Amino acid sequence: MHLSQAAKKAEIIVDQVSMRFGKKGHEVTALQNVSFKIYRNEFVSLLGPSGCGKSTLLRLMADLLEPTEGQIMIQDEHPREVRLRRKFGIVFQNPTLFEWRTVKQNIELPLEVLGQKKSQYSALTEQLIEMVGLSSFKHYYPWQLSGGMQQRVAIARALSLDPPILLMDEPFSALDEFTKEKLQLELLEIKRKTNKTIVFVTHSIPEAVYLSDRIIVLSAHPGRVHSIVDNVREEGDPSHIRESERFHEMMKTVRNCFYEESGFLDGQTI
Ligand SMILES: Nc1ncnc2c1ncn2[C@@H]1O[C@H](COP(=O)(O)OP(=O)(O)OP(=O)(O)O)[C@@H](O)[C@H]1O
Structure with missing residues (x-):
């Protein structure tokens, strides 16, 4: 662990978590003895091949599932408390918007559900709409x-209650390459402005390397922590990260974690 990490506060602690689905005798072990910490204001990606348990891990953090063994603590609390206090926002691969509500009304929904007055949140919604570049589309339908x-x-919408934590499950994987790169850049800008702790699930090595401060590489069947890659993204203008030598070095490092794990290249580097 780096000194800077030791000095920081752990926001999310995943401690010896195992997750099995199904009935005894027909069980699928999705995760086995997974442990790691995520620190405040970090951008951490959970990276691994399809089926290694990335979404399961995120759903455990979001209190959408209970671990079979081990525990998760977020800001020193059980994920249920954290969910009830609305301390995280969540974004899935599918945007799941309400078709009969406009952009603005979709973003305002969590505030409305909480019974807040429109006069209290109208300015905040406008700010969020501007931040995601949709000012000209706020009255459009999905x-x-x-x-x-x-x-x-x-x-x-996930940011509307100003949660300290944003959980994102492959939010850009269904988008074309151009849109994906644009949204990745915008997400880094949002991170810079809001300083949220972001946990981001992806199976894309370039995406994880572009976005993350740290990458937790998971191995497949059952999902375990294979390695944790620190200091991934360097400070600086994100629009030039992909051309930097460091980006390519990091890509190589992370790719080697995968191939080492799968034995694909018989231990050779690529
Ligand atoms: N509700 C469930 N019931 C039974 N098995 C499940 C359930 N959810 C996940 N699994 C199994 O757990 C394992 C991990 O699934 P998970 O969706 O977490 O993987 P993933 O890494 O997110 O995959 P992908 O990148 O394809 O989305 C898989 O073998 C999957 O079939």
């Missing part, structure tokens, strides 16, 4: 928006 725009609405 079906009038592209996939990337819909995902921007989902991100703004």
Whole structure:
């Protein structure tokens, strides 16, 4: 662990977590003895091949599942408490917007559900709409928006209650490459402005390397922590990260973790 990490406060602690699905005798072990910490204001990606348990891990953090063994603590509390206090926002691969509500009304929904007065949150919603670049589309309905725009609405909605933590499950994986790169850049900008702790699930090595401060590499069947790659993203202008030598070095490092794990290249580096 780096000294800077030791000095920081652990926001999320995953301690010896195992997760099995199904009945005895027909069980699927999705995760086995997974432990790690995520520190305040970090951008951490959970990276691994399909089926290694990334989404399961995120759903455990979000209190959508209970671990079979081990525990998760978020800000020193059980994920249930954290969910009830609305301390995290969540974004899924599918934006799940309400078709009969406009962009603005979709973003305002969590505030409305909490019974807050429109006068209290109107200015905040406008700020969020501006931050995700949808000011000209705020009165549009989801079906009038592209996939990337819909995902921007989902991100703004997840931020509407100003939670300290943002959980994101492959939010850009259904988008074309151009839109994906644009939204990745925008997400780094949102991170810079809001300083949230972000946990991001992806199976894309370039995406994880572009976005993350740290990458937790999971191995497949059952999911275990294979390695944790520190200091991934360097400070600086994110629009030039992909051209930097460091980006390519990091890609190589993370890719080697995978191939080492799968034995694909018989231990050779690539
Ligand atoms: N509700 C469930 N019931 C039974 N098995 C499940 C359930 N949810 C997940 N699994 C199993 O747990 C394992 C991990 O699934 P999970 O969706 O977490 O993986 P993932 O890494 O997110 O995959 P992908 O990248 O394809 O989304 C898989 O073998 C999956 O079939």
